[in-house]
Amino acid sequence: MYLADEAWPDLESYFEAESLALVPLGSTEQHGPHLPEGTDHVIAEAFAREAAARTGYLCTPTVNIGVSPHHRQFPGTMWVDAPAFRDYVESFTRNLAYHGVDRVVFVNAHGGNVQHLREVGRRLRDDGVAYAVEWMWDESIPDVVEEAFEHNGPHGGPKETALIQYLHGDLVHDDRLEDAHAGGVETITPALTMQNGARTYYDAVENSENGVFGDQTDATAEKGEELFEAASDQLVQLCEWLAEREWEELAPPAPVRSE
Template sequence: MYLADHTWPELGEALSDESVALVPLGSTEQHGPHLPLATDHLIAEALASAAAEETGAVRTPTVTVGVSPHHRQFPGTMWVDPPEFRDYVEGFTRNLAYHGIDRVVFVNAHGGNVQHLREVGRRLHEDETAYAIEWMWDESIPELVDDLFEHNGPHAGPKETAMITHIAPELVKTDRLEDARDDGLVHLDESDAVVHGARTYYDAVDNSANGAFGDPTDVTPEKAERLFEAASDQLVQLVEWLDARDRAELLPKDRVE
């Protein structure tokens, strides 16, 4: 159920204590020469919508701008600073709790959001407002991602190209796939990203001139469908697991005596 499509009387009847909400979060940032800036939030929204339809969980509006200053050199990229992002997400999650939702899944599709969403979840758990957990789609199916694509990449590579190929194929610039590969960084071990155990870069452009990593030419519609269905199935199972928990299981444990 998409929350914003309903009237308040309908929601008053539908929202109840111990209900689950799915909050899709992504970014608006460069994804190489072949994918739209909307890539991350489109993925998050599509997965959250599929899981909400399957489970009956509430889906909220999508957070479309995230923590993306490391892509700022590429035109069009938008970002917010971490403290403001954390406060914003925490604030509206507390709003959800006010209406009876006590468990939340942050359906995330942007790596730059991860640590901040986990911190928000920790705060909400600590004061017993809600049990909110961060879920990153590709981390739920790492073996499949590795099996499907020979040269993966953390950003604008085959896995994200596959997801947009499935969700919104008209937004993929198929004539730029080879450019993304040839002018980006296919082999991560060929960069100086880590030297003697130290991370040496701050921005994506330090490692990839066009912002793409991996080989997106390795994508087919069949692989794209398989990837999306596997990730959405993992999210459905997470929602069902969360819905089955007693509230007492989710609250912080007492101090050890």
């Protein structure tokens, strides 16, 4: 069920029967010369809608712009400041709680959002409003990703390329895959990102001239389908696990007391 497509009487019936919602979140930022800037939010929405279709749970509209200032040197990248993002996500999640949702899966496809979604989840749980958990598709299937690609890369690499080839192939510039590989960084090593134990970079362009990592030429739509099916299975299982939990299992533990 997709919230924006439904009339309120039908949503009323859902909220009377269920208490779980999927919220897709991504970004609008550079993903190299070969992928659209909407890569992350396209991926997040695809997973959330797929899980909603399989389970019958509610999928909300997608948050398309995230915390992406580290890609700002590339034309078209959009971002919001981290505090504004956290407050916005917390506010609309409280809105869902008003309607009766007390467990939320943040279906996230952008690494820059992770720590902020975790913080929002903590706030909501500590306040007894809802249990909101952040889910990142590639972290749910690390072995599948590792087996699929020799040089994966954390951003604009073959895993994201393969998914967009499968989900929205018309948006991929396949004729630029070689250039993306040649102009990016195939393997991230500590020498690129660390100096005497300190991270010496803040922006993606400081590590990769064209903003991407990994070997994009290793991507195919067939591999993208494999990734999508495997991660969708994981998301469905997460939803089912979360829906089965009693609130007492999700609430913060009681304070530790000495005997």
